[in-house]
Amino acid sequence: MSDIVATNQTILVVGGGISGMTAALEAAEVGKQVIVIEKTPSVGGRVTKLYKYFPKLCFPTCGLEINQRRMAANKNITVLTMAEVTDLQGEAGNYTATVKISPRYVNSNCTACGACGDAVEAEFDNEHNYNMDKHKGAYLAHDMAMPKRYVLEPGMIGTDDAQKAKDACKFDAIDLDMQEETLELKAGAVIWATGWRPFDAAKIQPYGYDRIDNVITSVEFERLMDPKGPTGGKLVRPSDGKEAKNVAFIQCAGSRDRNYLKHCSRICCMASLKQSTYVSEKFGDDANVSIYYIDIRAIDRFDNFYQKVQDDKNVTFIKSKVANIVENKENGNPTLKGVDTEGYHRYETEHDLVVLAIGMEPSVDKNTFPIEIKVNDEGFIEQDEANGGVFAAGCSSDALDVNRAVQSATASALRAIQVINKVAQAEG
Amino acid sequence: MSKEYSFYPGCSSQEGASSSNYLKSVNAMCDVLDIKLNIIPDWNCCSASIGYCGGGELPRLALSARNIALSEQHNAGQDIVATCAACWLSTKETQERLDSDAGLMSETNEALAEAGLKLENKSKIRHMVEVLIEDVGYEEMAKHVKKPLDGIKIAGYVGCQTNRPFGIEGESFENPKYLDKFIETMGAEPVENYDKKVSCCGGALAFSEPDKSQLLIKDIIEAAYDGGADMIVTPCPVCQMNVEVYQDKINAKHGTKFNIPVTYYSTLMSVAYGKTGKESGLDGQIIRAKQLEAIASK
């Protein structure tokens, strides 16, 4: 890692999701030096876990392919995976970041031939599928993982499996003695693109996510549709593998609620509308979707999509925050209790599966930023002079859909370039 | 050394009142755990959550304020501990409301002045359950068990007001676990996912809306039976009374055959701690808790 060149004309991008990639690319494609710090073994972030995008219902990997090709072809970009910024000092035009790099146990010799994966036995939780299934101890996060380089589970190190993996590799790509590294990087500007994480559904006690098998989150539901997901693309429910034809979506699961997240996460309404089409796609007229909502927030052209879903006679909308969910012990169906507030109608309805349209929480906790920075009550970074040369991109700045996250990231690239160009001018 | 608390027993715990047996068992339990309860002298009723018709906001606040003031005067520096959910709740609510509203605070003190009292409003207001969990701890609670309650399956019915809106630190509103832990600690077996654990028994409306309330009670008891419970245990006097005493009426009305004892956590504990049935207030059971009696008389 010592060969990384970083000066105070370098832009440091923290986070390699769609926002971080975009910011990095926009800056690099006008000739700026960019270093991307990604915590996981591969770039791409949350969107790699989405089956389709709303409102076009196209596949995220399609745009990812282009972005990854752009990155691979661009010599101005250095990507550090399994890396985290542990400290950040300095001011606009002159930052020093301390970066911790966890061992991958696989070096750049790896050709992703897969021999190590075939050689090992032990299995580990598959984070890419929100731990709904397992993967081998030597793995690629997903088919399009970039860098296309295997990873060893730390838990495997010291076991026979680790040795098996090493022995299976013809290219000497596996280095079981790899140690954690720490490096210091200079930077003129920092783009903070650490994105979001789904709110912990177990905290929403009335919905029994921790007690009822057939209550899952929207991000998990997304994985069910994916051919490479835990169900191989089948829309079946966890308890008994029964086809989930009668599906309830609960909006504001964790959002707009002082008990959890006070803010509106913006994407959840559209996510559920999108996911309602999954159910129709799978089961046609046997599909039966109920969407429990407070307000359907399908703004601008998204409303056209909302109108399309409204025209689907298999989808019903109920203005109601579901009060609680109990499990029908006979058939495992979650039963939703509440009141439809449009004219006061009580309901007690059974569904095959309940999907919590889970809220968006900033990945980085308010108080754990490595540098003094303006963060609002919701934990999002405010655009503020006081932040100096640190700029938020994407969902670290607000709850945003992909399109808006990319806009925000593109804007952040310009903010960073403004700083860099000043430095360049000063240095002549 | 023994822990001392300023104790607010509440109307229902008085001698000859509906949960006098609760007080008995609490005393027995505290005796073992070396907890000293100093009763607040001349305490008054908190008006529970049913005084609102006649009593306005301020008069009701004044009631609990008087108790706190008396405690601060006579049991200075001691946490106020209540065994009754309603007492605990009203007192705690009063403290919160007055803390957040200077106007109400001064008006309350104006009223208290008529009784020659002044409120500082600084004492901590706690439920006996909190004392057990936070000050005594499960380990210590377990140490004193002489007669483990082997082979009894118990539905831990937490009810409403011990659980909401304040509840016990670290427990969820929908599925608090502490009562089950008590049961286990005493050597008995808790009913897993007892899904009426925090449902409402109708509270005071058991008197005014008997039919409606008894439907709620019916569900609570049914769920306990479904879970294979031999008995039900609760931390709340109203819950205990409502769930125990109406079983005959429910049987008569709905053709059920309910006959399940309902006791307090303190009853379990004092029996497990080797106290006699009388000391444990078992004689206060309308539906006799025979298994506990058997253990107590061993």
Next chain:
Amino acid sequence: MADEMKIGAYICNGCGIGDRLDSGQLEMTATRDGKAAVCQQSDFLCSEAGVKMIQDDIDNEGVNHVVIAACSRRAKIEAFSFENVTLSRANLREGVIWVRPDEDDQRETTQEMADDYIRMACAESKYMKVPAASGQQEVNKNILIAGGGVSGMTAAIEASKAGYPCTIVEKTAALGGATAQLYKKIPTKAPYADPQDNGIAEMVATIEADSNITVCLNSTLTKTAGAPGRFEADISTESGSTETKSFGAIVQASGFTPYDANNLTEFSYSKSQDVITQAELEALAIAADGGAIKRPSDGKEVTNVMFIQCAGQRSKKEGHLEHCSGYCCSASIKQAMYFKDQNPDIDTTVLYSDLRTPGAGGENFYRSGQKKGIIFTKGIASEVVHSKNPIVKFKDLILDEEVEDEVDLVVLATGMVANAGEPTREQITIAENEAKEAGNEYTVSVESILNLDYRQGKDMPHMDNGFADSHFICFPYETQRTGMYAAGPTRRPMDIGQSMDDAMGAAMKAIAAAENAGLGKAAHPRVADLSFPTARLEGCTQCKRCTVECPFGAIDEDEKGFPQFNESRCRRCGTCMGACPVRVISFDNYSIDTVGQQLKAVDIPEEFDEKPRILVLACENDAYPALDMAAQNKMDYSAFTRVIPVRCLGSVSLSWITDSMNSGYDGIILMGCPSGDDYQCHFVKGSGTAQERMSKVADTLETLSLEPERVQTYEISITESDKVVKIINDMADTIEQIGMSPFKF
């Protein structure tokens, strides 16, 4: 680059290639059939040693055409990137051994597959040139900004901060646009509790103080010619004077027009003075300037006001807007606060169907509105009756009852109509035909903003609901006119906060466009590609297909009707190349020959060998990765398949189809991206255009008396690995049924 061509072929034996294939045989194929002057093997070609070996040959042996026979062109890109040489990749790993079972009786066909890919790569290599910029390009850092509203001003200020001179062309006499007409704006900072100053004054001051920013007021763009890096814009003032300036790129921030509330007869807008729009309320608020707001009809101080949300929006009704304008809920909250902050006793009711205040700021602002006593009622207004005081008739959806409410003032939350300029020629033609069918006349009612001197039309194409939005979710700024970027409400309905963010993004893209045009590099998605299309005009028949089919309006025609390529407008998709019936258009590194010679290089066995050949032309963006991932997951497909990646299905020349048919291929599969309304083609129209062309192939097959099943076109998304495999194997079955092609020699 060296004068004479020298091909170096490098065969990797790693990842099982060596175990599965006879590398000696491969080497022979490369040298004998592929005419590789140098051929070396390596057990680990992507290793430092392997790469060094190749670089040495380039440096010392004069190798200038490199053929890598290893893994997919999508793998080890960083390792296999060499300067000043052409690069071809024979995909032996994902293309051969990973899609074929490791069985002895399969070895022969698998080896044949590999040999063919070597031949194909060498053939391609032979016809590739190292692309060099045309010399046409020039660096021009000046950014043209159409529109002086908050979006345009932001773009100018921010681009200038980065060192790029900007010129704002504003139609009116002042900067500030719609925002300047606001008493206050929706808050853009925590705690998002109160309306904020609109901020225009400071921005104007900043601009005036910035010598890098030129402002042309009372001015419009009467003509915009050229291309990124060399735009020539005629800036004309009202007085008629015109100045021509050159620019590197353009930001279009032409804003919006408020929806015409006169269409809302049900709400008596034109009848009652006390039924007004949000814009009109701003005027009243400015007039009141913190004092009591008086209503228009009689100057009475307003004591109660009702806001009707979604007025003429979110509805398919004739004359209504189908979209949601996104900002109106927050705007009504803000305006209700005008009243509440001045006098809390004024009753303010917001009648909504879905209250839309997304994000952290939005929800805080909603709560703040409630705290201030604004009443929110979920209901649908059916009518506003004009009387002394307007009477609002609505259904309260919560209380489920019809209500009549008499108020002092009604405010209609009408939406945004984009100022996106004229539709494209293509769009106009479609609209005209639709109108004709309906028996009406279609006339373009809007003024052009850019007045582009492009044969495709005067402005950027309109997307959903008439906005100049991008169709892409991952690439929100990708318009179909290179070097021009829409910002603010002309792109998509949005509030001020979003517009400012959006304008910064657009400025960023404009800067990138200007810089890359200066270097002759392509814009998205083939970023940095130096190749560009050229035509042998002596062969051109002036059929104009290239100019018509170019998705990006990159090609003009000279007076004789010959195509004029504008390199910096071009995205290098090759649709023009595919369109050209006389095959005169080509790129240095991608041409009729680079593909045509590959398919000719494939060894076509005799008919009785029972070894058919299936040609797959796969889009490099989605279909080819899908094939790669099928291989990664070790799915098998027919050993008779030969895959050639293409830049876009739009670049596929019919000659490739006819040639391969003539040379005895038994089946041809074209794989492109989904087209239509939700198209996924990165070049917008490429795959759609290709499918149109292919629909005509049937006749060609007839004339050759071949079964139409032999040529099939499919839409493939990148995730559809199972599908691509099935398609190929189905084709193999089909061929078994209908038999081999009679055209084998």
Next chain:
Amino acid sequence: MTDINTGMVEKYRNDFLKEVEANVEEGDWVKMCMQCGVCSGSCPLGSDWDHPPQELFMMIRAGKRDEVLQSTSMWMCTSCYNCIVRCPRELPITHIMHGLAHYATRLGIEPKNQPTRQFAQLFWDNLAKNGRVNELWLGVNLYFMNGFVNGIKVALGMAGIGLGMLKTGRLSLKELVGGHTVKDKKGFQAMIKKAQELEAARIDN
């Protein structure tokens, strides 16, 4: 206070809302409701409410003064606090319900024969007298609150329970005479009186 509902087209004025904010315990929270209905769905006696809490809040905003104050709904509150803990907008719904009930009573327009209304009043009178609740009298009064004959029926109906309670010492006949009480009755009653005066001064003008 004039009846706002009679004015045909003078709805959705905030007069009643403001009245509630001024005079009803925790009334200033009513405007914060966003009509999600989680309170209504969480109520154990929900189905017995003519108008669940969230609807009452909307009615208050719509100025339906009499319909709200004369409603039996808030008297259905069992004080289980489910609504409070689940409300996403932290409305103290239980207290608002109590507050509305009390305010209706104060205005004398509450549903007179609503049993909880009657029991709640008995309970207050009972404790206000001695400072502590006399369960026996409370019970006796309760059974006879709807007149003597009906009272006998109820009493007999409850006799079994009463007996059980007596046997187990959880109900004491001592309560018939004297019974539990605070010692400082005078001070206690003065305090209550003062509190009532102060509150009245705040509300009744």
